[in-house]
Amino acid sequence: MRLLASLRRVSDGVNHVAIVACVACILLMLGISFTAFVYKLMTGSTLSWTYSLARLFLPWIGFLSMTISLRYGEHVAMTLLVRSLPRVLLKVAAGLCLGVIALFALLLVWYGWDFFLGTSQVYMVSDQIQIHGKFTAIVVPLSGVIILLHLVQGFDLLEHFIDDETLIEELIESNDTEARS
Template identity: 75%
Template sequence: MGVLHPLRRLSDSVNQVAIVLCVGCILAMLGISFTAFLYKLFTGSTLSWTYSLARLFLPWIGFLSMTISLRYGEHVAMTLLVRSLPRIMVQIAAGLCLAVIGLFALMLIWYGWGYFTNATQVYMVSDQIRIPSKFTAVVVPISGVLMLLHLVHGFALLEHFLDERDMIDELIEANDGERRP
């Protein structure tokens, strides 16, 4: 267990960086769109590059948010079906689920790296703004690496092992503690 604890802390730290990057991408998209809106409002004409530039952030938002949701256990799960199984079957199903997530992450890395290295196009956002397609392609293998890193949390990534009663009791205690002077 000596190696898992630092890896879990690294996973949590990297997850915080991914959250900041996602928020930054969203703010950049909003800023670009708001700039286009203001330009149109004041001049009556449009900026041709705003839509093309803003949409380049979408792959980053999508792939990074996928890793963030995995870390918090917010991915698709068949909780009702799994919870109706005996405990040993739940553990087997959870192990298989983690294995499939790991396989998916490895495929993202393997095929994503090929996609990244072969990305030679240049996005012509405008005459002056040219962005290599590698900018959007690199997020595919990065997200695979992040998913593999998050797998060090093991069964904690799966909501099958969360006890709602304990969570509800913790929330009630936390709220009661906030109300007391």
């Protein structure tokens, strides 16, 4: 049980790092775009490399945000249908859902690693800026590993087990406690 608790803390830490990495990628994209905008205002000409460089961060944002949304239970789910099932079938459906997520993550790792190893393309952002394709390709297996790590959270990844009334009562109690302080 201590191993599971440790893995859950690691999952939370990795999720925090993924959030910081996504924010950093977005800020870098905005910084590059803002630089291009200011340069265009000042000189009247454009920097040819800004668009090409900024779009290299999109795979990182997409794949890492996928792992973040999974961790918070924000993935696509058929909650209404699943909640209408009897408790036993609800657990079976949740187990199947976690199994499909695990299979997807394993496929990301398996095929993503081959994709990463086979990538030989170099992005010619400009004459001076050349970025190897491995920079963007590594995010595919990395996101699969993160998803597999998040699976230690178990049914907490699925919103099927959230009791709305209990959640609302907890929120009201926490607000009352804050108001008294």
